[in-house]
Amino acid sequence: MKALFNVKMDMLDFASWGGVLLFFSISAVLFGGDMAMAGIGAAAIVALMFLVSHSIDILLGVLRRHPRAGEFTGYVTNGPEALVVAVGLIHGKLLFAAGVPLGSNFANPVLLTLAAFITGRFLNLFSTRALWTAIILLGTMAASGSFYLPAVQEQLLFWAIATLVISITFYIFKGVEEGGNDDDETYPVYYVIPAIALLLGAGYFLDPAVAMTAASSKVPEGAISFFVLSFITSWPEFRSVMTLIRMNRFRSALINIFVSNITNLWLAVAAVLVYLFS
Numbered sequence: 591m592k593a594l595f596n597v598k599m600d601m602l603d604f605a606s607w608g609g610v611l612l613f614f615s616i617s618a619v620l621f622g623g624d625m626a627m628a629g630i631g632a633a634a635i636v637a638l639m640f641l642v643s644h645s646i647d648i649l650l651g652v653l654r655r656h657p658r659a660g661e662f663t664g665y666v667t668n669g670p671e672a673l674v675v676a677v678g679l680i681h682g683k684l685l686f687a688a689g690v691p692l693g694s695n696f697a698n699p700v701l702l703t704l705a706a707f708i709t710g711r712f713l714n715l716f717s718t719r720a721l722w723t724a725i726i727l728l729g730t731m732a733a734s735g736s737f738y739l740p741a742v743q744e745q746l747l748f749w750a751i752a753t754l755v756i757s758i759t760f761y762i763f764k765g766v767e768e769g770g771n772d773d774d775e776t777y778p779v780y781y782v783i784p785a786i787a788l789l790l791g792a793g794y795f796l797d798p799a800v801a802m803t804a805a806s807s808k809v810p811e812g813a814i815s816f817f818v819l820s821f822i823t824s825w826p827e828f829r830s831v832m833t834l835i836r837m838n839r840f841r842s843a844l845i846n847i848f849v850s851n852i853t854n855l856w857l858a859v860a861a862v863l864v865y866l867f868s
Contacts, residue, residue: 602708603643606825607636613818614807621808631803638799639825641792642670646826648785650833651777660767660834660842664849666786667826668857670793674819675857679864687861691854692734693820694827698854699727701828702847709835718840719765726760730851733757737858750862757855764849767842789826796822824850 611632618628649666653659671691678687706712716723733753736742742749796819804814827850834843 603640607639610635610639610818610822614803614809617807617809623808624806627806628803631799631806634799635796635803635822638792638796639822641788642796642826643829645785645789645792646829647833648777648781649789650830652779652781652785658767660830660839660844660846661764661849663830664827664846665853666789667830667846668823668850668853669786669789670796670823670826671854671857673790673793674796674823675861679861679868682865684861684865687865688737688858689816690819690823691857691861692737693816694824695730695734695851695854697820697824698827698847698850699731701824702831702843705828705832705835705843709832711835711840714838715835715840715843718844722763722765723844726764726848727851729756729760730855733855734858746862747866750859750866753855754859757852757859760848761852764845764852765841767845768839 611629614628614632615625617623618625646663646667650659650663653662656662668691671694674690675687678684678690702715703712706715733756737749800814800819800822804810809818827847831843831846834840834846
C-alpha cells in the first residue's frame with residue numbers, strides 16, 4: 591500500500607499551480623474582487639489538481655502493461671469534465687457545462703505538444719500515424735470551436751448530430767496501441783478502487799471550489815469554464831501522456847488524447863441534448 595502514498599511532484603506541477611494562483615490573484619486585483627478569498631479558492635483548486643494528478647499516476651501504474659492503457663486512461667481522465675458538465679446542467683447553464691469539455695479539446699493538443707518537447711521525443715511522437723493524428727486533433731478542435739458560432743447556436747440539434755457522427759468516425763479510425771513492456775513495474779489491480787475514489791472525490795469538489803474562486807476574483811464564468819477549468823481538467827491527460835511517452839508508447843499517448851477529445855465531444859453533445867429536451 592506504500593505506493594498509494596508515494597507522491598510524485600516536479601517543477602511542472604509547481605509551475606501549473608503557480609499559474610492558477612497568479613491568474614486568480616491578478617484577476618481579483620483587476621476586477622475589484624476579494625484577493626484573500628480568491629487566493630484561498632485558488633489554493634483549494636491547486637490541492638484538488640494535485641489529488642487528481644496523483645490518482646492518475648496510480649491508475650497508470652495499474653494499467654502500465656495493459657495493451658489499451660492509453661484508451662482506458664483517456665476515459666478515466668475525463669471524469670472531472672463529466673462532473674462539471676453535470677453540475678452545469680443542474681443549474682441550467684449550457685455554456686458553462688459545455689465549455690469545459692470543448693475548451694479541453696484545445697488544451698489537450700497544446701499539452702500533448704508540450705509533453706513531446708519536454709521528453710525530447712517530438713518527432714517520434716508526431717511521426718506516428720501523422721496524417722490521422724492531424725485529422726483527429728484538428729477535427730475535434732474544429733468541432734469544438736464551431737459550437738460558439740452564432741449560426742450554430744441557433745441550430746444546436748444539428749450541431750449535436752453532426753458532431754456525434756464525426757466523433758464516432760474518429761473513434762473508429764483512432765488506431766491500435768502497441769503492447770506494454772513486461773519489464774514495466776505495475777501496481778496491484780485493487781489499487782484502482784482507491785485511485786478512482788480519489789479522482790471522483792477531487793472532481794466533485796472542483797466545481798464548488800472554482801465557483802467560490804470565480805465569485806471572489808470576479809472572473810466571468812464563461813471564461814473560467816473555457817480557459818481555466820479546461821486547462822485544469824486537462825492536466826491529468828498531460829501527466830498520463832508524459833508517462834506513456836517516456837515508456838516509448840507513442841501510439842498509446844496519442845490514443846489517450848484522441849479518446850479524451852472524442853469523449854469530450856460526446857460530453858458536450860450529451861449536454862446539448864439534455865438541455866434541449868429537458
